[in-house]
Amino acid sequence: MADPISPFHRAPKAEDWTEAEAIAAAQRGGAEAFEWLYQRHKRRVYSLCLRMTGNTAEADDLAQEAFLQLFRKIATFRGESAFSTWLHRLAVNVVLMHLRRKGLPEVSLEETTEPTQEDGPKRDVGGPDMALIGSVDRVNLERAIGRLPPGYRTIFVLHDMEGYEHNEIAQMMNCSIGNSKSQLHKARMRLRDLLQQPQSQGAARP
Amino acid sequence: MTDCQKFEAALADTPELERLAPPAREHARQCIRCARLLADFQAIVGQARGLLAPEPPPELWADIRRQLEAEGVIRDAAGEPAPAKPGPGAPLVQSAPRTSR
Helix, strand or coil, X not given: CCCCCCCCCCCCCHHHCCXXXXXHHHHCCEHXXXXXXXXXXXXXXXXXXXXXXXXXXXXXXXXXHHHHHHHHHHHHCCCCCCHHXXXXXXXXXXXXXXXXXXXXXXXXXXXXXXXXXXXXXXXXXXXXXXXXXXXXXXXXXXXXXXXXXXXXXXXXXXXXXXXXXXXXXXXXXXXXXXXXXXXXXXHHHHHHHHHHCCCCCCCCCC | CCHHHHHHHHHHHCCCHHHCCHHHHHHHHHCHHHHHHXXXXXXXXXXXXXXXXCCCCCCHHHHHXXXXXXXXXXXXXXXXXXXXXXXXXCCCCCCCCCCCC
């Protein structure tokens, strides 16, 4: 970065900022810098909030809360991790706190990785298994994700959509790695079932 | 435990489908049901990774900014807390009457 003491120094314009420059400007309280960071990260934060809650009103509030918490704490960011990682973890924690306050059940501590009979592939006597190959379209998948039970949806979003590892999820969800894997497997099985249903069936459950 | 149950246990234990152990892959080559299960999981996960992130509502930033200004987190060029702008529906501030010259 240019030497701020030099008489020839001209602060870069916002449109030319690197993320590090925007963060430094935000740490000094600059409105433009806050907005720069917001515009850069808004979709991913909002997407996380919406997909974990399945509710746009809640997602609006939680995304707002995540950014407010981020900007209040931005002076403490020292760059030990990537800014996006820091922001993302903060957003996940905001959503998880919200889900806990709503009284939604945590991942069961009694779950194991052993598949139970009810989790096994459906064995329709005399009928062929339906396969989805080639028929998973994005609209139907979004709809199906929204219909997952909250615990399944959370783990599916965190692992398969947001890329968290099971050890990270286990820490966030206060469960074991085995439970996290088991819940993800069940989430995928449930999605498969939902996607196999004819489109006219099964109105979305609240 | 049947071979299909062992396959599903392996599937549950290996969320990164491309890392499925060779015995499980071999079973999927021989079992249509398990092959379809694996293919469906691959399709679901593949599509999920490609889903577009939705846009937040346009007024979200204005709400955030207003709150940051009210808390003094946003500062003006002089380092003073920036005055908070009134939100929609807030009563208009009456300006001081002009003094005649």
